[in-house]
Amino acid sequence: MxxxxxxxxxxxxxxxxxxxxxxxxxxxxxxxxxxxxxxxxxxxxxxxxxxSRLEKPRVRSPEGELVRASWEVAMEDLVRRLRAVTEAHGPGSVGFLLGPTLTNEEAAKAAQLARAIGTPHVDQSQPEDHVVLKGLSFCGAEPTPLTEVDQLERAKAILVVGDLFTLSPCMAKPVLQMRYDNRQNLVGTLGFWKSRTFLFGKPVLRCLAGREAAALTVMLHHCLESGHAKDVPWANEVRAFLKGLDIEKIERLAGLSPSDMDWFAGALEKGEETAVLFAAGFAATERLDLAAGLSALLAEVTGSRYLAMVGGANAYGLRTTLAEAGFPGTEGLRSAEMLAAAGTGEIKALFALGCDPVGAYPGGVFEEAAPKLELLAATAPLGSATMDAAHVVFPTGTWGEKTGTVVNSFGHENELVQVMPPPGTARTDADVLDLLLDAVGGQPAGTAPPEPMSVPAPAEAAAAFFAELELYLRFEDREDGAREMGTHWLFPEASPGQSADGWLTNPLSWPQHESPGPGIALSPAHARELGVKTGDRVRVRSRDAAAELVVRIEQRLVEDVVLVAPYYPETRRLTGWRLDGVLRDLDLRPERVSVEAVGEVAR
Amino acid sequence: MSQAPVVTKRIVLDLDRCIGCRACGAACHIGHNNQSNLVPGRIADVAILPVHCRHCEHPACAEACPCGALYKHETGFVRRSEILCIGCRSCEQACPFGAIPSEFVRGVAPKCDLCIDRVLDGGIPRCVATCTAGALSFVDPEESIGSPSYVGGRIQSRGMTRRP
Structure with a gap:
């Protein structure tokens, strides 16, 4: 969040x-x-x-293997491949996907680089964002935004659309607080899947799979007809639109008890402080745009505060930064389109900066397309599915390893402060982009900024929105409707509740990782002398005991000194120690040991 | 060495509130060098609850420990010395609450230290700070038992034996 x-x-x-x-x-x-x-x-x-943090760049060798390389070699390889693509297919075949860990400054640099190359295809990597934002901008609602967490705690009724817990556990916390502090408070959870969000719902509004838009239409209808509706400019038009629909049929479509919906819509309307949270990942609902727009309309008509959460909690600045630079313009492809274009061969080179399009988008959307690319360059702090398919990989820093600003879902600007350098030779994304800018160099091909996206007039947009909604609600056979409407589920194979965040929270095992086992740290010189490297085994003898331990090379270690962790029974006997009389805890003393290599080391 | 204050507060779980999100386990894991000291209690695949060490007045684990690795510290905590523990699992068998995790890390038994580094500075344990649902609280059990506003806490605090 x-x-x-x-x-x-x-x-x-x-x-x-x-x-x-x-x-x-x-x-x-x-x-x-x-x-x-x-x-x-x-x-x-x-x-x-x-x-397994990445410390060195990797380059795809002619044999097709990803091998470690120096920054110079990797950069040269990247520029060579990029030149080949732009010469053969034109600069328009290059795309940039910006991940949610990038800062605003890095996004501005990426836009600069794209302009130097001359491509209009730059976008943030979360495909559902555009769909939600389109719904929000087209529907014509202007609800009061939710800007502080306190406002949630003060609320008497909250409507949660989607799996709030998976998308943002931090936001679930004030909602839960508000729910438990006063048992009269209501938290309506609208959705269909089994999730933790539904554990704290009261009432739980469980609609049929993906039919949030239908359920929200019914709730909106109730609010507009009840007479408690706030004075909103669009009320009469929407009222007329809803009159033309068969509400009973829509209730059946939603699969929710009409009395439940009416009751909760009434609670939202009559409550003094209420809020609507839209937290749907890209597989959450059949029509993300319609559900987002309708939830915003519902928030405005009930006087609730509204917050739409989409993937990438800190990526809000990314979008505005790109928009200021004019990306993605009228010609530029959106992230989902870019991935599809990679499949059709329209995009030949793709930069995945701080994101994992191969792994994050389910159902093999991009898996099949990735090998068709002539250049897939990735920057990442950790190995990923994208890295496995990439031609060039640069290791980059993450939170705490770079400086910059990010904007979160509330619109708060947060500053990142660097507290430590990235590991090994890794650099920040900004440095990588600087290097690329230098390497691409020369006179930029397309210096003119791309034309900004055309936005239809409000009345036109609203008309389009409600036409879409009517089309959606009228379809009898959902499958046929899906084909005809084009955008049914964004990713049909994805599990419900999943977003581009991936399953960050759900697979959170009770973390109890296996430790690597007892080890010994040697200085590089010492290791060279013994002819061992990290992972080999050595025999260590002290005055009292001996043990066979796994070697780890520690760059900063002084020669003639070895380090052994005292937390294993095997290693404990090697070191000299006694117990502190007061705290009865560890008091370690150095011990003289001899180290010799064992087994096959000449690999 | 200066006298450490006696901490009478304990971690108490409100069963009504816990939604089994396991964020407490994650916080514990990160705060203790990738070694979670919390036991995930499973109720017939229906719910997952954290099982915390009660830091008993007369700890059965310390009685069972053959090498004196577990002991009642002057702050009131039951502590475990990593150096003395030989990983014999006696404490795991002895604990009446099943609060010692069965997955041993680095060859020794994980043991809740009540985030002593934070608590002695006046803070609260990491799991309590993290708890999404506000189900975990760091309170004096004697005070909490009588409190009418305290609903689920009594279920767990009954398990703690305190000298009259």
């Missing part, structure tokens, strides 16, 4: 071989999370210290 957190470099417990260990603390002054973090937020530290 765009929470703030405090990271301190080097404050974590000093485990062997871990280098600079950051410590994570909760920001008491955080405007969204206020002194806590959700399961997702806590995992930020795991990302920072993940053992």
């Amino acid at each position: 765009g929470c703030s957190m405090l990271l301190r470099a080097g404050a974590g417990a000093p485990y062997i071989g871990s280098g600079e260990v950051p410590d994570l603390d909760y920001d008491d002054e955080g405007r969204v999370n206020r002194g806590s973090l959700c399961g997702k937020g806590n995992m930020a530290l795991e990302l920072l210290t993940h053992p």
Whole structure:
């Protein structure tokens, strides 16, 4: 949700071989999370210290294998491939996808680079954003926005459309607080799948799969007819539109008890402080645009505060930054179109900056298209499915490793502060883009900014929105309707509740990872002398004991010193130690040991 | 060495509120060097609840420990020395609440330390700070039992034995 957190470099417990260990603390002054973090937020530290963080660029060799390379080699390879694509297919065959971890400044740089290359195809990587935003801008509603978390806690009734918990656990927290602090408070959860959001719903408005738009139409109808509706400019037109529909049929379409919907719509209307939260991932509903627009209309007519949450909690600035630069313009492809264009061969080179289009979009949408690309360049802190398919991969820093600004769903601007350098030779996305700008160089091909997207006049947009809604509600056979309407489910094979975030929260196991086992840290010189490398085994002897341990090379270690973790029975005997009399805890003393290589090391 | 204050507060779970999101486990995991000290209690595949160490007055785990790794610390916490623990699983067997996780990390038994680093500075444990549903609270059980506003807490605090 765009929470703030405090990271301190080097404050974590000093485990062997871990280098600079950051410590994570909760920001008491955080405007969204206020002194806590959700399961997702806590995992930020795991990302920072993940053992498989990328440290070196990788390049696809002629044999088709991804091999490590220096920055110079990787950059050269990238520019060579890019030149080949632009010369053969024109600059319009290059696309840029910007992931949610990029800062506003990095997005501006990416736009600059795209202009230098001369392509209009730049977009943020979350395909559902456009659909939701289209619905919101076309429907003509202007509800009061929800800007602070306190407003949720003060509310008496909240309507949650979609799986709030999966999309944003932080936002679920104030909703739960409000629900439990006063048992008279209502949290209506509208959706169909089994999720944690439904555990705290009261009432639970369970509609048929994907039929949120139909259920919301019924609720909107109730509010407009009840006489409590707030004075809104579009009321009469919408009333007339709804008169022309068979509401009973729509109730059956939604599959919800009409009395439930009416009752909750009434509660929303009569409550003094109410809110509507739209939190639907891209597989949540049949028509994301209609559901988003209708929820906004419902919020305005009931006088509720409104917040639409879409994937990428910190990616809100990304979109505005790109829009200021004119991307994606009239000609530019949106993210979903870009992926489809990769399949048809329209896009030949794709930059996936800080995102994982191959892994994140379910149902193999992009999996089949990826091999058809002549250049797939990725920047990522960790290995991903996109990396496996990419031609060039650059390791980049993540939160805590770069400076910049991001804007969260509430519109709060947050500042990122760098507390530690990225691991190994990894750089920030901004540095990578700078290097690329230098490398592409020369006179930019298309310096003129792309034409901004044309937005229809409000009346025209609303007419289009309600025409779509009518078309949707009138279809008897849903499958035929889907084909005819074009956009049925964005990704039919995706699991309900999933968003471009992927399953970040749901697979959160009770984290109990297997540790790598007892190990020994050697200095690089020492390891060379012994002829061992990381992962090999050595025999370590001290005065009292001996053990066979796995080697890890620690760059900063002084020669002639080895480090052994005392937390295993095997290694504990090697080191000298005694117990602190007061705390009865560890008091370690150095011990003289000898190290020799064992087994096959000459690999 | 200065006298550490005695902490009488304990982590209490309100069963009515817990939605089984396991964010507490994630916070514990991150706060303790990738070693979660919380046990996921499963109720017949219906619900998942965190099972916290009660830091008993007379800890059965400390009685069972053959090498004195578990002991009652002067702050009132039941602590475990990583260096003394030999991973024999006696404490796991002895704990009447099943609060010692059965998955051993680094060869030793994970054990809740009540986030001593935060609590002694006046903070609250990581799991309580993280709890999405506000189900976990850090309170003095004696005070909470009598409180009319405290609904589910009594279910767990009954399990704690305190000297009269």
